[in-house]
Amino acid sequence: MIETVVTIDLMVEEELRIKKNHLAPDFPKGDEKRICIVSGIYGDELQGQYICYEVIRRIKLDYGSLSGIVDIYPSVNPMGLDSRSREIPGSDMDMNVLFPGSKSGALGEYTASCVFDDIKGADCCIDLHSSNMYIQEIPQVRINDEYVDELLRYAKFLNTDMVWIHPSTSVLNGSLAYSLNQVGVRTMVIESGVANSINQEYCNKIVDGLFALMSDMGIWKGKSAPAGKCRIIKDSDISYINSESSGIFIPEKKVYDMVKKGDELGTIVDVITGSIEEIIKASEAGMICSIRSYPVIEEGSLIARIIGGDYNE
Amino acid sequence: MNKEVIFSMNTALRGEYNIHGYSYGSGDRAACIVGAMRGNEYQQLYICSLLAQKLADIEAQGDIVSGKEIFVVPTLNYSSMNSGKTKWISDDSDINRSFPGNPKGPATSRIAAALLERVKDYSYGIQFASFYLKGESIPHIRMMETGKESTSLANLFGMPYVLTGMNRAFDQVTLNYNWQKLGTEAFSVYSRTTDKIDELSANLAVSSVLRFLTRMGIIRYDCHGGYISSILKEQELVSAKATEAGFFRRIVDINAEVKRGQVLGQIINPMDGKVKADIIAPTDGITFYVQDAPMVFQNVVAYKIIRRIHK
Missing domain, CATH: 2.40.50.100 (RNA polymerase II/Efflux pump adaptor protein, barrel-sandwich hybrid domain)
Structure with a gap:
């Protein structure tokens, strides 16, 4: 059942509507577990669009196997998605610092508050993200180290290549994930791919993971694939490689490539002089989990992340 | 007045990007003033330019107290101003959400780290900030409730209002918060406008800073006593x-x-x-x-x- 979580008049003619698809068993007993799947906090992150579609499609194919409640919020920043804007258009606010929001706040805080209140009380929430336009990421769950014991059990079902336990902005104070965890809704962030595009292979992996999680929670009685091998990563397992020059990045490697310390990851070139400004090398051995997607580089730009530890074997 | 480069980097296509700071007087690091961090903070840069002129005159007259240094950083983000953007030109990140920064991180994080390193030892830190809601506000001093804020000191600016605010999620990555955490008495001075010039409130902001510097024994300057500020809580x-x-x-x-x-x-x-x-x-x-x-x-x-x- 399609429900409208919040409606706000826009300035000329249109309305902003945040909708959810509320999927529940035909004959609920009243004690069903509830999972919320949220996407589109950033208007340029599109992986969640496909994932939401695919989760709903698979449930509808075998609706009788639904034994719990699945609330899907595909676009919580619909204007951002429509206008290809990462932030909330108009105010230019990052929606993922506004939670839990405020009913007396401006548009962003108000809508954040309505979404937050609607999710409150759920047993689990998955906040679907892509990477931004600059970095390509392998599928990964990001969880807050504050709730690691409770979240890790869920995260392992999600069929991503890694679970990264860290205090990033996507799980910090003001984010949907942090705010929901504060009120007892166990919430995880999934990142994958790159902004402004959909990687179906990654998305389908994540959809399989969502069904595995729903099976474990007693929300889904239908078929679900077992989750693949997943590495638990801490900040100390990851090497960041930032550029020390500016120019255009020409990559030599891609995500999932295994590298040895000193291997060439790519070059930064000066397009006016035709010279190589910097050869980017792996600072550690391991697997590339993130690599620069947008080629224009300035000093300090993140070029790659490499997971060492178990991957270095 | 001495000019120095506090941060420098090469860009892909725009040449060298340098952030400059200007010191007036010499000696103890008494007060530091930071202007525009975003590309739409025209009023904040304008206030800095007016203040720079005043400080140069005061220094020329020998009225900066001996052994005191005032440091001014008018803008951290002039490329965005030149290109009509609000946030950082190449990746839309926000310098005032990047503190305390990382010298090995992305550009805005490097800028934040370099700025904080240069300005951390000043007794007083003043930032010309823009109000988080787009619009106009009564000129005021804002302080975060970190437990270290001093409204009685803020009163010495002689602005009509001193506003204290609880930490919002994003405040912990701002200059003001990190300045306070490092022991500097930090104040944000808000003018009436952000993206357009308002002469009256720009001059009020300049006067308030000069009044504060006078009262803290950093400069000798005869000015109007200003207001006895009303203290408000943002909430x-x-x-x-x-x-x-x-x-x-x-x-x-x-x-x-x-x-x-x-x-x-x-x-x-x-x-x-x-x-x-x-x-x-x-x-x-x-x-x-x-x-x-x-x-x-x-x-x-x-x-x-x-x-x-x-x-």
Whole structure:
């Protein structure tokens, strides 16, 4: 059942509507577990669009196997998605610092508050993200180290290549994930791919993971694939490689490539002089989990992340 | 006055990017003033330019107290100003959400780290900041409630109001918060406008800083005593919201005394010109903030009012 979580008049003619698809068993007993799947906090992150579609499609194919409640919020920043804007258009606010929001706040805080209140009380929430336009990421769950014991059990079902336990902005104070965890809704962030595009292979992996999680929670009685091998990563397992020059990045490697310390990851070139400004090398051995997607580089730009530890074997 | 480069980097296509700081007087690191961090903070850069002129005159007259240094960083983000962007030109990150920064991180994080390293030892830190809501506000000093804030010191600026605010999620990555954490008495000076020049409030901001520097024994400067500031808590400001969307007709300006139930503004239907809604004052008081957009969304905060206060 399609429900409208919040409606706000826009300035000329249109309305902003945040909708959810509320999927529940035909004959609920009243004690069903509830999972919320949220996407589109950033208007340029599109992986969640496909994932939401695919989760709903698979449930509808075998609706009788639904034994719990699945609330899907595909676009919580619909204007951002429509206008290809990462932030909330108009105010230019990052929606993922506004939670839990405020009913007396401006548009962003108000809508954040309505979404937050609607999710409150759920047993689990998955906040679907892509990477931004600059970095390509392998599928990964990001969880807050504050709730690691409770979240890790869920995260392992999600069929991503890694679970990264860290205090990033996507799980910090003001984010949907942090705010929901504060009120007892166990919430995880999934990142994958790159902004402004959909990687179906990654998305389908994540959809399989969502069904595995729903099976474990007693929300889904239908078929679900077992989750693949997943590495638990801490900040100390990851090497960041930032550029020390500016120019255009020409990559030599891609995500999932295994590298040895000193291997060439790519070059930064000066397009006016035709010279190589910097050869980017792996600072550690391991697997590339993130690599620069947008080629224009300035000093300090993140070029790659490499997971060492178990991957270095 | 001495000019120095506090941060330098090469860019892909725009050549070298240097952030400059200017010191007046020499000796103990007494006060540091930081201007525009975003590309739309024209008023904040303008205030810095007026202040620079005043400080140069004061220094030339020998009126910076011996053994005291004042350091001014007018802008950290001039490329965004040149290209009409608000945030960092290449990746839309926000310098004032990047503190304490990382010298090995991305550009805005490097800038934040370099700035904080250079300005951390000053006794007093002053930032010309822009209000988080787009619009106009009464000039004021804002301090975060970190437990280390001193409203009595803030009073010495002689601004009409001192506003203290609880930490919002994003405050912990701002300059002001990190300055305070490192032991500097940090103040944010808010002027009336951000993306357009308002001479009156720009001059008020300059006077308030010079008054503060005088009272802290850093400069010798005869100036008006200013206001005895009213101390407010940010959460005590009452919002008057637009219950409809459309053209926003401002009827009442900022710093006006209003009565509960008074019509402050109107929302006009852009199609037929009819009044869709009045924006009503929910309390007696003084208007502190007003929206300045030509059109507003439904539920937008159009006014903020200081409750039950008279001029």
